[in-house]
Amino acid sequence: MHDMNEAFGLGDRVAVVTGGASGIGRAVAEVLASAGARVVVGDLDGAGAEAVAGEIREFGGEALAHEVDVSERRQVEALIERATGEWGGLDILCNVAGIPADGPLRELGEDEFDRVVGVNVKGTLFGCQAGAAAMASSGGGSIINVASAAIDLAVPNYGLYALTKAAVTQLTQTLAVELGPRGIRVNVLAPGATLTNFSKRHLKNPDGSIDPERYERFVAAMKKTSPLDLVGEAIDQAWLVLYLASDASRFCTGQIWRANGGAAIPR
Ligand SMILES: NC(=O)c1ccc[n+]([C@@H]2O[C@H](COP(=O)([O-])OP(=O)(O)OC[C@H]3O[C@@H](n4cnc5c(N)ncnc54)[C@H](O)[C@@H]3O)[C@@H](O)[C@H]2O)c1
Structure with missing residues (x-):
């Protein structure tokens, strides 16, 4: 007899969620905590992160807030250290923080390119690097990155955003191959409009x-x-994250997960 709580439960697991003060990251932090994980809610918006962590604690979960700019490597390392220092290891990392970018590629300036790549690509990479190092010493774990439905489409004015999310998808797949032997799974969401x-x-x-x-x-x-x-609503992505964070998905790594209402079906 298979036990659903054993497969999907996250009791005693330690999780870090970036972008946890709002939207998808907030729903992810809440769902992981309700499945039993201890959650560090990381965000540039420190007060927002504290509000989410406080709400989780109010409902009987374990959470703490940590202000972080994911585009700064040292700050991301400090975020991961906060989790390992507080709770002794790291099992789940959700790199959700991301920013939009609007405008045609033909007019794209270098400063804007660096700003958006800094958060969406470097932020995710720094998270994966620091997270994987911590997970390797805890015997493995699950990393969930966030791309976008934009990886499947060429939409005018979305070029910069889409290329950062294509980069997140590619780095996820390469890391899944590199980190698999250490017991670390790496997957990426491609959410539809949420x-x-x-x-x-x-x-x-x-x-x-x-x-x-x-x-x-x-x-x-x-x-x-x-x-x-x-x-879509943020919770539609969070339920998928619960699956990918849990042992139920132990056979899944390096995959692109498209919760998008069927929007990307070629028609
Ligand atoms: N909403 C959508 O339709 C949609 C669709 C596909 C993908 N996404 C992706 O989902 C992720 C979450 O987006 P959302 O819709 O929940 O947006 P949101 O704006 O509600 O939340 C994003 C959070 O990230 C935080 N953040 C921004 N820059 C940061 C930084 N440098 N360091 C730390 N935190 C930072 C913000 O403060 C905010 O709390 C993003 O990566 C986004 O690209 C969203």
């Missing part, structure tokens, strides 16, 4: 409030890309 602050950035009025009409039009347009007539 309603978070990230996707709402184009729908805001000058005062920061969401324009309800533009919001409705955006949701309708995103739903149209899905045969299920659905737009």
Whole structure:
């Protein structure tokens, strides 16, 4: 008889989630904690990370917050050290922090290129390097990176964002091969359109409030890309992360996981 709690449960596991103050990272931190993991919520927004960690503790979970800029290698190493120092090891690392980029590639300047590559590519790589070193001494673990549905499409004005996420996908696959012998699995999500602050950035009025009409039009347009007539929510990615973090996925590494409502089916 197979036991679901044994396969999917994360009791005693130690997890680090970057981008944990908002959207997908927040949902991931909450789900991992509810499955029993002790979670370090890392984010550039230290107060936001503290709010999420506090909420997890309020619901009986174990969590602490750590302010981090993932584009700074030393800060990422300190984030991982926070987990190992506090709880003695690292089993799960979710590199969720990421930023958008808008504009045509023909006009892309070097500073903007460096800024977005710094967070999306370097941030993920630094996380994988520091995380893998800690996991190797704890006997293995699971790393989950976050790319985007943008890796499957060539959309005008999304070129820089898409190339950073293609890089995240490639580094995931190479690391899966390099780290497999150390018992470390590395997978990558390619989420479809998901309603978070990230996707709402184009729908805001000058005062920061969401324009309800533009919001409705955006949701309708995103739903149209899905045969299920659905737009994603952060929790849709978090349930997938739970599977990839748990022993239930022990045979899975180096894969691209597309929770996207079917939007990337070639039609
Ligand atoms: N929302 C979508 O439609 C969508 C689709 C595909 C992929 N993604 C990816 O999912 C990830 C999470 O996005 P989201 O939608 O939850 O966005 P979000 O804006 O709600 O959350 C992103 C979080 O990352 C943090 N962050 C940004 N820069 C950071 C840095 N340098 N160091 C540490 N933290 C930093 C932000 O403070 C924020 O809390 C991103 O990598 C994004 O590219 C999102």
